[in-house]
Amino acid sequence: MQLSKRANEIQASPIRKLMPYAVAAKAKGIKVYQLNIGQPDIETPAEMLEVYHKYSEPVLAYGPSQGLDVYRKSLVKYYAKHNIELEEDQIIVTTAGSEAITFAMMLTCNEGDEIIVPEPFYTNYNGFATMASIQLKPITTYAETGFALPEDTEFEKLINPKTKAIMLCNPGNPTGTVYSKDDIARVAAIAKKHNLYVISDEVYREFVYDGLTHSSIMHVPGFEDQAIMVDSISKRYSACGARIGCIVSKNNNLMAAALKFAQARLCPPTIDQLAANACVYLPDSYIEGIHTEYQKRRDIIFEEVSKIEGVICKKPEGAFYIIAKLPIEDAEDFIIWLLSEFSIDNETVMAAPAEGFYATPGLGRNELRLAYILNEHDIRKAMHIFRLGLAEYKKLIG
């Protein structure tokens, strides 16, 4: 039996496809420091978990397709704190950021249409694009320049009648790059000139270091009709398993269509939304604590990566990832080797090969993404193993 083209073409997640090697390593009794996936070790807020503990409705019922009223009202307050003034109807709650991205792609693009996206980008954009039968058109950015936003001309080279949107991730997964207010204004101006949407993935809004501030696509004046924000609570509240996100826009027509998409799948999970709602009312000290912790981890992992000979890497300013360009040909082979052949004191380390974060074939093969989602001690241990592993691997492959 034949499968569809999209079934044949969809990429295996580079974040998850090497998991069988990790499972095999663990089965051999080896501890694996998992820096491959953005799954923080930070505890989920007790106030959030308490909502699960105290749920007392007798029937676990459908919620509204647009999300629970109580939660959308809270989100209005949350975004106001970030200088994003919204009305409730400009927010639709989604099953994680994943669904918000899928909706944004499908709202703006027909099959065969194109979205421009700076690469490397969050690898799952590829999967969503394949499922939606749309094309991602990458503009390459480089480790050497900290994956800085490409020049206008680079965007304009790719714009054609099939181009419907520019997609940004800010702060960037996997790059850790934070776009400035001017960067965001520049992308909006390009989009304005060519009648494109900007889909802005702002999941890491709070994860901006060194005193920088986050600039949202929703901040750009006069761009209301073209700005689409996608978001998720997974990272900021260490609640990846709750699967709660949202799609936001001030374009009423677009939101009316988004609601129909949302109605088709009925609703996002009910109790998880209530749990997410509690997070909006956490004291400011919660996010400040998270911020301090991740900035420290960022410093540590950058320090550790900088110790490794031949690695190219600029200090990331946001999110909780770092891309390292290695002095070997194939980062994936190296990770598989780390998992299946290498260990120190019965411990090894796992990262995500970066090739899948690029849409241009062949790029990123010598790069990998490290997520600094473990505590200081574990990051230092993991990077120690990584460094020694790389030295031995280089000798092995000659």
Add this chain to the structure above:
Amino acid sequence: MQLSKRANEIQASPIRKLMPYAVAAKAKGIKVYQLNIGQPDIETPAEMLEVYHKYSEPVLAYGPSQGLDVYRKSLVKYYAKHNIELEEDQIIVTTAGSEAITFAMMLTCNEGDEIIVPEPFYTNYNGFATMASIQLKPITTYAETGFALPEDTEFEKLINPKTKAIMLCNPGNPTGTVYSKDDIARVAAIAKKHNLYVISDEVYREFVYDGLTHSSIMHVPGFEDQAIMVDSISKRYSACGARIGCIVSKNNNLMAAALKFAQARLCPPTIDQLAANACVYLPDSYIEGIHTEYQKRRDIIFEEVSKIEGVICKKPEGAFYIIAKLPIEDAEDFIIWLLSEFSIDNETVMAAPAEGFYATPGLGRNELRLAYILNEHDIRKAMHIFRLGLAEYKKLIG
């Protein structure tokens, strides 16, 4: 700003689009008996809710993309009880049945490809098809014959090189029709002859009355490569808000691709899966109780509908819906009128207009779907209001 074709074309959910009228009625202090949506009033099992109450992990983390191991292992046991022998890897847990249907459509069809489906069908298939840029090709079935499965020739008329699958809902939403073992074998034979998949939506497996037994597409011998089952816990455990379903197939290639689709969106909600897991271990008496209750409700609503002059309706054998063909032109207008202009003792009733359950334009305009998800007393009350309302409405429209 232009929207995509799919954004412009997606239908508003006929189940949910009249909700603003219900909200307005409630704001006026009117009680609305909601028979429009398959949201049971049955209490969610305490054993399930207890899982939320007792969740004790410090981090609410991602689960595996294919679903939690513990839950997939339990599902193997659940299906074995229904004579469906599976291995764990033949099951991928999804975010409700909705995601399972979307995956099934995208796995089998490219953009522009076609799926044959007897109409009226679960209306949200339309939305998923629009999002996936595929075409549903309906074969009309009729209230007068209890929406019996169409003849082979009706299927074969529609089969062309773009046809990739036949979709069934068994027991049927919105028809309540239960396909026999011979019916299922007949569809499988057509699919076999023409190299098509059969996507079988078996969400209402347990809701089969009058001593009939449920026949699964997974029961058909020699059809393993072409059978795709989609499922959900929403109805059987009265847990619509948990958003847990699954896609099942013995076709290894198809499941390998489904896993990649699943990896793109990372995972279904974690605690909700654990809660779903507890349901597998409910005593048999739980489902027996549900079954008895719904069969009773089916009898009551059919008795009540039969009292209404001029209504055409055969006694449904499964699920918890009944389609009534009314002696008026437009059922939607009637429902809006019930919500905005009619009440008895400050109470009114809501149903889902059936037109949206058909893909053939114009069909079903004089039909509506009633979900018998309320208790005996409320169903009788609701249908009483409905009957008097219809009589008055007929006078009004002359």
